[in-house]
Amino acid sequence: MRLIEFNQFDTIYHEHFSHLSLYTVSQIFKSVGLRIWNVEELPTHGDSLRIYGCHQEDQRQTLPAVQAILDQEKERGLQDLNTYQQFQKKADLIKNDFPEFLIEQKKLGKVVAAAYGAAAKGNTLMNYAGVKPDLLPFVCDAALAKQNKFIPGSHIPILAPKALAERKPDFVVILPWNIAEEVMKQNADLVATGTKFVKAIPLLTVL
Template sequence: MEETTCRVCDAPVLEFADLGDQPTANGFLLPEEVAGEFRFRLAVGACTRCRLVQLVTVVPQELRYHAGYRYHASGSASHRDHFAADARHFLEAELTGPDPFIVEIGCNDGVMLGTIAAAGVRHLGVEPSGNVADIAREKGVRVLSAFFDEDTAAAVRAEHGPADVVFGANTICHIAHMDSVFRGLDKLLTPGGVFVFEEPYLETIVSGMAFDQIYDEHVFYFSVASVQAMAERFGFELVDAERIAMHGGEVRYTIARPGARVPSERLAALLAEEESAKLNEPATLAEFGRNVARIRDDLMTLLRQLRADGKRVVGYGAPGKSSTVTNYCGIGTDLVPFVCDSTPAKQGRLLPGSHLPVRPPADFADPYPDYALLFAWNHAEEIMAKEQAFREAGGKWIRFVPDVEVI
């Protein structure tokens, strides 16, 4: 067990779950690239002072985000709808002054900023992965290819002026250098500006047993209490926290300069809920770690029994979190011969670590398997509605979050 200190407040971090030897979750490989695959120990712990949950070992950001990055945020209809709604909210509530300006950290393929650009509002995406940045540019989105930090923020301020909003979605928890991020925010935001970010919620992960949300890109696993402590440490104030449905349950945080806004009632309510549930307590997190091991054992028992019974199981969806599950559980092609995913950039490649082949959705029905292991469980409703014919053909879904079950 490694000893580490908190990346925000420097206090000791107490490890509570070890998910074993893992690759980078979006490092989809060609068969000839398998020999040189990067791996690291995936373990999480909680700070003994500010309670921020974080990875014990952080993979260098250059290995996680690059010109071959395979995640495209626009690939899901629910994502497109969600981020269009985010954009409309900013246009109506925050970007109402003369010549407003919004910056998005990690804009990916422009799924949110495309709506902002169409409205003619000044904007800038800061996106280090060149391939998805190019897709955003094709949508008319202005993108700076860079990692967001203090220096980047200063350069943006010098060229474009101060920002009314800095936004991040499923991005801020990926950034290890949070001190530099907040120094950058201090330089970039207007006095009344806000930093809004929405990320996987620790409570959802713990209560919903969503252990597959833990992988190399997610450096931090925020609770409302830990975000409040982080904001205060860097001279800001958490003024709002709102539950949202993305990825099975996230929270949207709003941070402002101290005294600039009145903290919301729902912020106080969520803080009280966390305290009542003892979310940030070591005993709660230790129990989560034990339950993760139980789910692994239950899933492997089911898959081995289905193989013994002569049943065919195919994976459905190849999100980053599928890498955590397959590698932690030890799922190989003997149990799941391939995975179907709608992202063209992943097709024809191998799932990281486990090396399950990724095939296009058409292969799912050629012929239908007996069972489909639902890796993209956060899109279950959308997927099951689309795959009615699979169910009608006698197919069954396997879920493993929050427990292993056959649907």
């Protein structure tokens, strides 16, 4: 539900390939003699569900939280095919807006936006949008294991965070949008010198 609500298509990749609604999980459980008796909403990966299951005949009572989320899902159209078709259109909007923003800054003579965070979700976004090193010359990441390597597909080089201070970009695109506040705090010195931070999800936004 949150993935669709906040246009988080970039979280769909490899080990996150399957995303299920609570309703769908309840149907899967029911087919094998299980039921959901509790569910919790977590902030992980832009919101996730922690689901508690038991056998159908278990004595535990089904808590109100289960029906509450099932009602929310139905109200927001998760059992309606049109909801998913509109989700594709929202993803395509980002696919167009993100490279257009980078091209516009390049034409204006700005220091080409640097990206922060060589996260898997950022890799999904850049490959889907067709962004290459000519528009985004480097990505910074604090993980030593990622530095001096390249983003798969787009072949954008991954550098140490100090490259941001050295090159003083006009814009820094935060690819792991779920930790945007943390990234901005870590780079408060850039904000002080005029660098602006950008998020592409759920809509392209200059922070």
